[in-house]
Amino acid sequence: MLSRSQAAFRLRLSASRVSIVGAARLRPRTSLAPVPASQFHSSTRRHFTAPSATLRQSQELPKAPFPIFTTVNDFRTWRKKAEKEGKTVGFVPTMGALHDGHLSLVKASLAENDLTVVSIFVNPAQFAPTEDLAAYPRTLPSDIEALEKLAAGSATSPSSSSSSSSHGGIAAIFAPTVTEMYPSPDGKAFTQHVADQVGAFVEVHGLQHEMEGASRPTFFRGVATVCTKLFHIVAPHRAYFGQKDIQQAILLRRLVLDLCFAHPEGPEAVRVLPTSRDPGDGLALSSRNAYLTQKARPYATALYKALQAGQAAWEQHVQGQGQERVAETLRRAREVAQQEAERAAEDGIQIDVLYISLNDPISLGSLEGATGDGGKRGAILSGAAMIKDGPDGRATRLIDNVLLGFAM
C-alpha cells in the first residue's frame, strides 16, 4: 500500500511538445475499429515532424509533452539519463485502450515515483490463434490524451530542462512494435502458434494453468515472457498491476521472486491496485467492454453479481467447516450466475459462464473438494464469462474476481 510520505514527491511540468522517438506509422483513430498489430507502428524515424505521409497523419495526434519511444535502444538512452539523475521509475504496463482502471495504476505510480513510464503494447504472445488479437482496440491518440490530462491534473511545479524530466510525473510512453519485442534474426514473422515459436519464452510452472490458465493455456506464458522483456527494458523500481487480473499479478510476483529480478525491486515492488468499477453498476472496467452492444451491456454484470453472492455466502459461513464453506460459496456464486444467464437469455443475450472457481491465494490450487484447510489463508473467488448479443453476435470475454479473507 502507498504511504502518504511516499506520495509526497514534487512533480514537475514539462512544456515540451510531442516527440515520437523511433515512431513512423502512428495513425489517428477516432473509433475502436480493429487495426492489424503490424500497422500500429514501425521502426526508426526519430522525429514527429518527419515528412512521410504516415507521419503527417500522425500530426493529428494530441500534443503530448512526453516522448513516445518505439525502440528499445531509444528508450534505454532515456532510461540511462534518468538513472544518472537518481530518479525513481514507476512502470505501468498496458495493452492500451486506456480507461479509468489503467489511470488508477498511473496515479499510484505518480504518487510513489519521480518518473512514471507507461507501456502500450498489444502482446501477440498472450493471445491464442483463436482469440481477438486483430480486433483488440488500438487507440493510441486517445490514450495519449488521457495520460496528458491526468498528468496535467497532477503537475505541481514547472520542470527543469532535464531530458528525463516529466509532465506531472509521466515521463515517457514505450510503444514498441511486434518485431522490436520479438526480434527475429531468421526473418520469420512472429507466430501465435506456440509449437512453431523459436526463441526464449518464460513460464511460471504450477501457477500458469490454474483458473484463467485452464481456459487460456498459453496466456500466462505470453504474459510472463513480455513482462520479463518489459521489466528488463524499463528497469522500474516499482511496477503497477490491477486486481482485475489477479492471477497475472500473483504469477508476476512469483516470477520476480524466483528469477531474482532487480527491477522491479522484489515481489512487493509489484504493486496490485483494486479493481476499478463502473460507479453505476459495478462492472469491472476493461478494454474489452468496448465490444459490448448497448443491449448486452446491462447484463455484463452477471459475473460480478455471482461473485458478490459467493462472497456473501463466504462471510456467512465463518463458523462452518472449511469444505462446507468452500462448497457453499461456489454453490451460491454458480446459482446466481445461472439465474443471471437465464434472465439475459429471455432478452436474447447469451451468457456462457466459462468457470467460477475458488483458489488458494499463494499456490492458486483449487479449493473445491480439496482436503486442506479450506481457505484458512483466504481465497480468490474468480470467474470468466462470454457474453453475446444474439446467436451471431460478437462474443465478449469478461473476467472478474473478489478476494476473500486476504488482501494483496
Ligand SMILES: Nc1ncnc2c1ncn2[C@@H]1O[C@H](COP(=O)(O)OP(=O)(O)OP(=O)(O)O)[C@@H](O)[C@H]1O
Ligand atoms: N478495472 C480495472 N481496475 C484496475 N486495473 C485494471 C482494470 N482493468 C485493467 N486493469 C489493469 O491494467 C493493466 C493493463 O491491462 P489491459 O491493458 O489488459 O487492460 P484490460 O482492461 O484488462 O483489458 P482486457 O480487456 O484485455 O482485459 C493490467 O495490470 C490490468 O490488471
Ligand SMILES: CC(C)(CO)[C@@H](O)C(=O)[O-]
Ligand atoms: C501485463 C500486460 C500489459 C502484458 O501484456 C497485459 O497482460 C495486461 O494488460 O494486463
Ligand code: BAL
Ligand atoms: N488484461 C488481460 C490482457 C488479456 O486478456 O490479454
